[in-house]
Structures are given as C-alpha cells and as structure tokens.
Amino acid sequence: MSQRPRGPSDSFRHGPLAVSTSDEGAGDSAGTAVQAQGLTKRFGEFTAVDAVDFDIEVGEAFGFLGANGAGKTSTMRMIACLSPISGGTLQVLGLDPMRDGPQIRSRIGLVPQDDTLDLELTVRDNLYLYGRYFGLPRKQLRERVEELLEFARLTERADQRVDPLSGGMRRRLTIARALVSSPSLVILDEPTTGLDPQARHLLWDRLYRLKREGVTLVITTHYMDEAEQLCDRLVVMDAGRIAAAGSPSELIEQWSTREVVELRFEPEGHQVHGERLADLAERVEVLPDRLLLYTDQGDATLDAVRSRGASPIAALVRRATLEDVFLHLTGRSLVD
Amino acid sequence: MSFFPQLPSAVATRQRRARLSPALRAYQYNLLAYKRTWRGSVTTTFLYPVLYLAAIGVGLGHLIDHGSNQAVGGVRYLWFLAPGLLAGTAMQIATNESTFPVMAGIKWLKTYLAMLAAPLEVTDVLYGHLAWILTRVALASGVFLAVMAAFHTVPSGWAVLAFPAAVLTGAAFAAPVMAFSATRETDQSFVVLYRFGIVPLFLFSGTFFPVAQLPGWLQVVARCTPLYQGVTLCRGLVLGHLGGWDALGHAGYLLAMLVGGVLAARVTYRRRLVQ
Ligand SMILES: Nc1ncnc2c1ncn2[C@@H]1O[C@H](COP(=O)(O)OP(=O)(O)O)[C@@H](O)[C@H]1O
Numbered sequence: 001m002s003q004r005p006r007g008p009s010d011s012f013r014h015g016p017l018a019v020s021t022s023d024e025g026a027g028d029s030a031g032t033a034v035q036a037q038g039l040t041k042r043f044g045e046f047t048a049v050d051a052v053d054f055d056i057e058v059g060e061a062f063g064f065l066g067a068n069g070a071g072k073t074s075t076m077r078m079i080a081c082l083s084p085i086s087g088g089t090l091q092v093l094g095l096d097p098m099r100d101g102p103q104i105r106s107r108i109g110l111v112p113q114d115d116t117l118d119l120e121l122t123v124r125d126n127l128y129l130y131g132r133y134f135g136l137p138r139k140q141l142r143e144r145v146e147e148l149l150e151f152a153r154l155t156e157r158a159d160q161r162v163d164p165l166s167g168g169m170r171r172r173l174t175i176a177r178a179l180v181s182s183p184s185l186v187i188l189d190e191p192t193t194g195l196d197p198q199a200r201h202l203l204w205d206r207l208y209r210l211k212r213e214g215v216t217l218v219i220t221t222h223y224m225d226e227a228e229q230l231c232d233r234l235v236v237m238d239a240g241r242i243a244a245a246g247s248p249s250e251l252i253e254q255w256s257t258r259e260v261v262e263l264r265f266e267p268e269g270h271q272v273h274g275e276r277l278a279d280l281a282e283r284v285e286v287l288p289d290r291l292l293l294y295t296d297q298g299d300a301t302l303d304a305v306r307s308r309g310a311s312p313i314a315a316l317v318r319r320a321t322l323e324d325v326f327l328h329l330t331g332r333s334l335v336d
Numbered sequence: 337m338s339f340f341p342q343l344p345s346a347v348a349t350r351q352r353r354a355r356l357s358p359a360l361r362a363y364q365y366n367l368l369a370y371k372r373t374w375r376g377s378v379t380t381t382f383l384y385p386v387l388y389l390a391a392i393g394v395g396l397g398h399l400i401d402h403g404s405n406q407a408v409g410g411v412r413y414l415w416f417l418a419p420g421l422l423a424g425t426a427m428q429i430a431t432n433e434s435t436f437p438v439m440a441g442i443k444w445l446k447t448y449l450a451m452l453a454a455p456l457e458v459t460d461v462l463y464g465h466l467a468w469i470l471t472r473v474a475l476a477s478g479v480f481l482a483v484m485a486a487f488h489t490v491p492s493g494w495a496v497l498a499f500p501a502a503v504l505t506g507a508a509f510a511a512p513v514m515a516f517s518a519t520r521e522t523d524q525s526f527v528v529l530y531r532f533g534i535v536p537l538f539l540f541s542g543t544f545f546p547v548a549q550l551p552g553w554l555q556v557v558a559r560c561t562p563l564y565q566g567v568t569l570c571r572g573l574v575l576g577h578l579g580g581w582d583a584l585g586h587a588g589y590l591l592a593m594l595v596g597g598v599l600a601a602r603v604t605y606r607r608r609l610v611q
C-alpha cells in the first residue's frame with residue numbers, strides 16, 4: 001500500500017489504467033482522453049451530430065452545453081462506444097471505438113441520460129451486479145461497493161430496493177455504479193436533469209470530488225449554471241454543431257458583455273421598449289417575458305433607462321452568464 | 337481519505353476477466369437477480385405442473401380410462417398427457433421468459449443497456465439471456481419430470497432423454513421469440529403472440545389428445561407445428577416407443593428453430609440496441 005502513489009490522480013496518470021496518448025502532445029504528460037474530428041452521427045437522412053471537432057484533456061471536466069435535441073446524447077453514446085460513428089474520426093483513451101469498444105468501455109464509466117438501474121433489486125445489488133459485468137473479483141468488488149455506497153451517501157439505503165428511491169438518490173446510485181470499475185474517464189449525460197436544487201448541489205459536490213481525484217469528466221447539460229460550476233472547458237452545441245468552445249469565462253468574455261440589465265415591462269411593451277432603448281446598450285435581446293440589455297456598465301445603463309422615462313415593472317443588473325452566450329449564439333433560451 | 341484507496345490492480349483484474357467470459361457475466365446477472373426475486377415465479381415453475389397433472393391427468397384420465405383408451409394409444413391417459421404437458425410447459429416458460437423480460441431489458445428496466453455500457457457486447461447480452469432462459473426451462477422440466485415420476489408415469493428408461501428434449505423444445509421457442517421481442521415497441525404484441533400462437537399450439541399440437549383426432553387438413557397443420565415435434569419427442573422418449581429416425585427428425589426440426597432463432601436474434605438485437 002505504502003508504495004502506491006499518494007493521490008489517485010497519480011495512479012490514473014501513471015498507473016496501469018493511465019491514458020496512453022501522451023506521445024501526441026510532446027511534453028504534455030496528461031495527454032488527450034477524447035479526440036474528435038469531423039465527428040458525425042446520422043440517423044437515416046437526419047444528421048444529429050454534424051462534423052464536430054473537440055479534444056478532451058485527461059483530468060479536465062469538459063462540458064457539452066445545449067438545448068434538447070442539440071445532439072449531446074448522440075455524441076456521448078459515440079464516445080461510450082454504444083453507437084457507431086457515421087463519419088469523421090474519434091479516439092477514446094487512445095483507442096478506436098469501432099474496433100476496441102469493449103476495451104474502452106472497461107475503462108470508462110457511463111451515466112446515461114435515462115437511468116438503467118434494476119428497480120427490483122437493492123441498492124447494493126445494483127452496484128455489485130454491475131461490477132460483475134466488468135469481471136471484478138468478488139471480494140474486491142464487495143469492498144468497492146461499500147466505498148461507493150459511502151461516496152453516494154446511500155449506505156443507509158443499501159439494502160432497500162431502488163424502486164422507492166428519490167430521483168436524486170437514483171442519480172447518485174447511477175454515478176456510483178459508473179465508478180465501480182475505477183474508470184479514468186466518466187461520461188455524465190445530464191446528471192442532474194429533473195432534480196431539485198438541493199439534490200443537484202449534493203451531486204455537484206460528488207463530481208468536484210471526482211475531479212479532484214483526477215478523473216476526466218465529460219458532462220452534458222442544459223443548465224448553464226451547472227456548466228459554469230463544473231466545467232473547465234465546454235462547447236456550446238446547437239442543432240448538431242458546435243457553436244462555440246472555450247472556458248466559461250472565455251465564452252462570456254467573447255460572446256457577451258460583462259453585465260446584463262434585465263427589464264420587465266407589460267408583456268406587449270417589450271418589443272417597443274426594446275427598440276426605444278436599443279442605443280443604450282451594445283446589444284438588446286427581446287424575450288417574451290423580459291428585455292435584456294447587454295452592457296459593461298449595468299448600473300449606468302439602468303440609470304440611463306430610467307432617465308428616459310421608461311418605467312419597468314422590475315429591473316435588475318446582473319453579471320453575464322453562459323445563458324447569455326447561448327442566447328446570443330443560437331437566438332434561443334437553453335431551457336424553455 | 338482518498339476515493340480510490342483500493343484501486344484494483346488492472347493486471348489482476350484482467351487475469352480474472354479472462355476466466356469469466358462476458359456472456360457468462362450477463363448470465364450471472366440473471367442468476368443473481370433470480371436468487372433475489374425467485375419467489376414470484378414459484379407457482380408457475382413448481383405448482384402448475386402438479387395441479388395440471390392432478391386435475392387433468394388424474395381426474396379426467398379416470399373418466400377416459402374407464403371408457404376406451406384406444407384413442408390415446410392404449411396407455412393410461414395420464415401417461416399420455418404428462419409428457420405432452422412437459423413439452424407444452426417448456427414452450428410456455430421459454431416464451432414467457434423471452435417476451436416480457438426481453439422488453440424489460442430493452443425498455444422497462446434497461447438491463448441490456450446497462451450491460452452494453454459495461455464491456456459486454458450485443459451477442460454477450462443475447463447469449464447470456466438465452467442461456468438463462470434455458471436454465472429456467474431446465475429447472476421447470478426437471479421438476480416436472482420428478483413430479484411425473486412421483487405420479488408413476490415414467491415407464492421407460494429412455495425418459496432420461498426427455499429432459500434434454502424438453503429443454504430443446506424450450507430453446508426452439510426461446511430463440512425466435514427473443515428475436516421477435518427485440519423488434520417490438522410495446523408488450524401489446526405479446527398478447528397477440530399468446531392468443532394466436534402459443535395458446536392454440538398448446539391446445540392442438542397433440543398435448544391433450546392425439547392429432548389424429550383432428551379433421552384431415554388440420555392434422556397436417558398440427559404435425560408441422562414446432563410444439564408437435566417437442567410433444568412427440570418427449571412422449572416417445574417417456575413411453576419408450578419412438579423410432580431413432582423419428583426422434584432425429586423431431587430433434588432436427590427443433591434444433592433448426594434454435595439456430596434460425598439465434599441468427600435472427602443476432603440481427604434484431606443488434607438493430608435494436610446499436611443505433
Ligand atoms: N435513435 C435515433 N433515431 C433517430 N433519431 C434520433 C435517435 N436518437 C436521437 N435522435 C435525434 O437526434 C437529435 C439529437 O438527439 P440527442 O443526441 O438525444 O440530443 P440531446 O441529447 O442534445 O437532447 C434529436 O433530434 C433526436 O430526435
């Protein structure tokens with residue numbers, strides 16, 4: 001035991017499970033976990049993922065932010081070797097998903113968008129049986145299961161059936177299950193969709209912990225706060241394409257002003273006010289329920305609005321978020 | 337505390353992996369899941385055969401045997417019926433296990449999808465489940481034969497071979513039905529399968545009465561059905577009056593269904609699960 005590298009992140013990078021693509025980036029010891037070029041997924045005539053390029057570095061948390069139908073799940077399924085690619089190239093952990101599917105899958109953890117838990121079995125059995133799929137030895141697996149129950153804060157529920165568990169608990173169980181084989185890459189497809197805020201925060205906390213351990217995380221979400229909180233880098237996906245890529249702060253800097261003034265008028269008034277106030281901001285977005293003024297000086301802009309005699313029902317100045325980036329890039333809100 | 341303190345050594349893991357083939361891991365899931373939930377299926381596996389044999393075989397047989405039993409080949413009705421029911425039960429259990437559980441694997445519980453996210457392949461999922469279904473059939477057939485022996489309806493030593501024959505009958509149904517189930521969107525189709533397939537087969541394939549009792553053209557149809565092969569094979573072995581070539585013919589028919597079913601299921605499973 002004492003000979004082991006202290007941090008598990010070390011064992012990920014240098015241990016037997018380490019990603020073996022470091023020869024590509026000379027001097028870059030971490031290497032690339034996932035590499036996609038022109039990656040395409042077609043279902044019949046329909047193109048769900050349209051020639052996307054991205055590189056995911058070992059140890060980073062990489063996000064795919066996009067509305068429903070953007071092609072996030074299709075992309076995740078290709079990375080997880082569950083769905084054959086229709087075009088382009090894809091490398092996962094230095095291997096070819098079309099050829100080395102089982103080998104790749106034995107080294108990654110997948111949290112699918114829809115849970116695939118066995119509702120009739122207990123929490124513990126779900127973990128144990130999944131571990132057996134990986135051929136993990138029984139004794140080792142039993143110890144691992146107890147660790148994972150702790151990790152997912154499900155120890156008290158271990159002997160209960162999954163059926164009555166809350167959505168948050170099921171999601172934590174699914175994540176714990178994905179970790180059973182100690183994967184170096186974990187793919188999470190909408191890990192917190194449908195959860196209440198408390199459950200989401202607990203889940204985020206577990207994901208931070210994984211990241212600290214050096215696990216590469218690939219996360220899809222349509223929550224911009226989730227992307228901002230969790231992701232080192234992300235791509236904004238829209239209609240099968242990548243509309244922008246970068247770190248959350250880079251994206252905001254590139255595609256939005258620093259601050260946003262949100263104004264609420266009588267619903268019919270938004271269009272009119274939008275046109276009247278357009279010159280006070282760099283950009284104006286008219287949404288059905290509010291008006292957004294993009295500006296670097298929020299308070300000053302709001303003062304200017306008031307001095308024009310416009311009297312919104314509600315007004316607030318806030319920092320720009322990824323939601324604003326998304327709105328700008330796609331002309332739509334993330335969650336409708 | 338670090339979260340991966342006992343990272344399994346990948347080398348050791350890999351050695352273990354080689355020992356348990358992936359399809360066996362899928363099988364093992366079913367086995368362990370069954371261990372936890374077996375109580376629900378006790379009646380179908382263990383109780384029904386006894387009830388059937390008692391009610392129909394003993395009760396009805398009493399009436400028939402008091403008349404003329406020439407129609408059932410001159411043996412006691414219970415002797416005639418029991419091996420037929422053995423084959424019929426094998427068919428039913430095989431079909432039960434190849435319909436709803438397959439839908440559960442794909443849609444309801446998504447256990448297949450969980451396996452595929454782990455390092456299992458589509459064929460592993462298929463073979464593992466098929467092997468499990470045959471285990472269920474074997475279990476039920478074994479119990480049934482034991483009950484038959486307890487009712488003193490096993491006159492011939494060949495009856496030992498009725499066990500693999502019953503399992504083969506189940507296999508001949510399981511594989512094609514699995515292939516079919518993997519193409520279905522809802523369980524509605526299973527009701528149709530039962531109503532127009534399994535139930536008529538169960539009633540008219542020589543299980544309860546010799547097909548010679550049927551009107552001419554229906555006789556031909558009945559003799560061509562898969563269950564007829566299973567019933568005739570099992571009965572012939574239990575009563576010890578089956579010619580070798582006949583036996584091979586029936587077994588060959590069933591084997592062909594198994595092989596054809598597996599080939600079809602490989603296609604439909606892949607089409608459904610890999611998109
Ligand atoms: N198996 C499939 N067959 C046909 N179309 C599909 C299939 N899976 C996804 N799609 C379509 O591809 C598009 C992208 O879907 P998806 O990748 O699930 O997006 P997201 O996860 O971002 O919501 C959607 O329009 C969806 O309807």
Ligand SMILES: [Mg+2]
Pocket residue numbers: 069072073074113189190
């Ligand atoms: Mg999705």
